[in-house]
Amino acid sequence: RNRVNRGQMKPGRDTSDSSTQTESRTEAHFPRLSEVNLYTLLSLWMEMFPRKPPEDGDRDQVTRPSSLLVQPQPSAPSAPSGSASQVHETGLVVVRAGKVVGLHCSGPELHAGQGAVLHHGGALAGCQLYFSRRPCATCLKMLINVGVSLISFWPGDPEVSILVSASGGDAVEEVKLDAMATKILKSNGRPHICVPLQPLVPGLAQFICETSRACDFMETALPKQPGRDPEELYNRQRISHLNRFTRHFLVESPQQHQEMLRHMDLDSFCPDPCLWNLRNHMRELVEVLASVVAGLPQPDYGFYREQCGSPEPSPPPHPGLSQDVARHCIIQARLLSYRTEDPKVGVGAVIWSKRQSAVCDGTGDLYLLGCGYNAYPTGSQYAEYPQLGSKQERARQRCKYRYIVHAEQNALTFMNHPVKADEASVMFVTKCPCDECVPLIRGAGITHIYTTDQDRDKNKGDISYLKFSGWKNISKFIWQRSPSACAATSSSHQSKWEQTCATLTF
Numbered sequence: 001r002n003r004v005n006r007g008q009m010k011p012g013r014d015t016s017d018s019s020t021q022t023e024s025r026t027e028a029h030f031p032r033l034s035e036v037n038l039y040t041l042l043s044l045w046m047e048m049f050p051r052k053p054p055e056d057g058d059r060d061q062v063t064r065p066s067s068l069l070v071q072p073q074p075s076a077p078s079a080p081s082g083s084a085s086q087v088h089e090t091g092l093v094v095v096r097a098g099k100v101v102g103l104h105c106s107g108p109e110l111h112a113g114q115g116a117v118l119h120h121g122g123a124l125a126g127c128q129l130y131f132s133r134r135p136c137a138t139c140l141k142m143l144i145n146v147g148v149s150l151i152s153f154w155p156g157d158p159e160v161s162i163l164v165s166a167s168g169g170d171a172v173e174e175v176k177l178d179a180m181a182t183k184i185l186k187s188n189g190r191p192h193i194c195v196p197l198q199p200l201v202p203g204l205a206q207f208i209c210e211t212s213r214a215c216d217f218m219e220t221a222l223p224k225q226p227g228r229d230p231e232e233l234y235n236r237q238r239i240s241h242l243n244r245f246t247r248h249f250l251v252e253s254p255q256q257h258q259e260m261l262r263h264m265d266l267d268s269f270c271p272d273p274c275l276w277n278l279r280n281h282m283r284e285l286v287e288v289l290a291s292v293v294a295g296l297p298q299p300d301y302g303f304y305r306e307q308c309g310s311p312e313p314s315p316p317p318h319p320g321l322s323q324d325v326a327r328h329c330i331i332q333a334r335l336l337s338y339r340t341e342d343p344k345v346g347v348g349a350v351i352w353s354k355r356q357s358a359v360c361d362g363t364g365d366l367y368l369l370g371c372g373y374n375a376y377p378t379g380s381q382y383a384e385y386p387q388l389g390s391k392q393e394r395a396r397q398r399c400k401y402r403y404i405v406h407a408e409q410n411a412l413t414f415m416n417h418p419v420k421a422d423e424a425s426v427m428f429v430t431k432c433p434c435d436e437c438v439p440l441i442r443g444a445g446i447t448h449i450y451t452t453d454q455d456r457d458k459n460k461g462d463i464s465y466l467k468f469s470g471w472k473n474i475s476k477f478i479w480q481r482s483p484s485a486c487a488a489t490s491s492s493h494q495s496k497w498e499q500t501c502a503t504l505t506f
């Protein structure tokens with residue numbers, strides 16, 4: 001949640017945005033992410049999705065032979081082979097009518113674009129696609145064929161993912177042919193192909209940094225860290241993420257970048273000030289990503305299953321998510337929360353489902369069901385509805401609560417299809433679900449929830465959080481200090497949390 005201290009933000013600051021859920025051009029009370037920047041950030045983050053190491057039978061590997069065309073940056077790390085986080089390939093966000101309907105990434109056999117075509121099929125027609133790398137010709141021809149309306153990509157990499165058989169193959173030749181085909185497809189295809197250049201509104205980067213430092217996930221962590229300075233902890237994490245993302249997503253020197261842009265047929269970005277603007281914009285977005293990711297402290301914190309007083313009658317199917325995946329998904333929700341239309345509190349929610357058999361893209365057996373953030377009803381005009389909470393507005397009829405659609409409600413409303421009874425469905429939400437949302441989540445058949453419980457058991461009058469504790473037919477995973485870290489600091493600690501599996505799957 002991004003809680004705004006209204007005294008902190010300067011009124012009248014230019015916070016205009018190209019569109020809101022209501023599609024009106026407005027002045028909000030605090031800066032928010034534009035749609036394009038949100039999708040771009042989600043695509044970069046999907047590139048970092050924690051993949052499982054390839055299994056023995058997987059002979060083909062998706063590789064990105066970019067170093068064959070342009071010298072790699074000296075600082076680029078070589079990932080240890082076989083580690084779960086080694087692959088940094090392509091992330092993809094699919095948007096239909098202003099809603100994110102797909103989050104994909106490349107995997108052991110399928111590129112992100114191919115995975116999206118298999119998952120959505122003809123429903124991709126008219127969709128907007130945001131890639132973290134330029135898609136290859138193989139993906140491009142399928143996407144043009146299915147009729148997507150826009151393909152946008154992050155211009156930080158000279159080349160594309162191509163399948164290179166582990167048994168050999170002339171990668172250089174493949175890359176050259178692929179680049180040529182991409183160019184021809186691009187000039188002949190109907191979808192608009194572009195790079196996502198949209199500067200952040202003034203003050204947004206600082207706002208995101210400040211609200212990430214004070215978000216519920218940090219607040220949970222910090223009081224229990226005697227002798228540790230919260231700012232210091234946050235800044236250290238932020239810098240470490242920033243260094244990592246800089247190596248992944250940015251190009252070190254302008255000359256090198258120019259060379260890459262020419263390879264990508266993006267010559268128009270090469271002269272200054274275009275190049276300077278592009279690089280500056282890319283750096284700002286990478287900084288934002290680092291701020292958001294740093295808001296979930298590591299390594300002593302994670303999602304741990306809440307042990308109910310009485311055993312659950314029939315525990316829901318086990319999704320088997322790792323801490324890395326859970327953390328990844330809640331960060332997606334945190335990114336979404338920066339599109340909120342609530343002037344004070346941003347909330348984001350993401351629903352993933354676990355299919356019976358895995359598809360060989362990077363998300364394996366997980367697929368996105370829906371996502372959302374708290375906002376006024378679609379189609380409404382800015383300031384059409386009351387915006388203040390009970391602390392600022394005493395007259396209840398002038399309060400926001402009866403008008404704003406909660407993050408969970410938007411995620412559930414715009415799901416790609418209803419929850420399937422035989423699949424574990426997992427909601428990640430950046431705020432403890434309120435009493436209005438608990439019956440909806442239950443009614444939709446969500447089996448697992450990952451959240452923070454900062455507001456649990458509070459009754460604020462117009463909005464209350466009393467039902468969450470008594471909610472039995474769902475597996476709750478609450479952001480907490482890990483039992484092992486608790487045990488290390490206090491041997492007498494009586495943990496009310498259980499870690500259900502020693503390997504950090506739960």
Ligand SMILES: O=c1ccn([C@H]2C[C@H](O)[C@@H](COP(=O)(O)OP(=O)(O)OP(=O)(O)O)O2)c(=O)[nH]1
Pocket residue numbers: 342344345347373374389390391404405406407408431432433434437460463
């Ligand atoms: O499950 C929930 C609960 C709330 N919200 C949104 C709705 C509303 O936009 C905001 C309300 O947050 P809060 O309960 O913190 O109310 P407040 O009046 O804004 O804050 P406070 O009373 O704590 O100052 O959060 C959700 O999206 N999902």
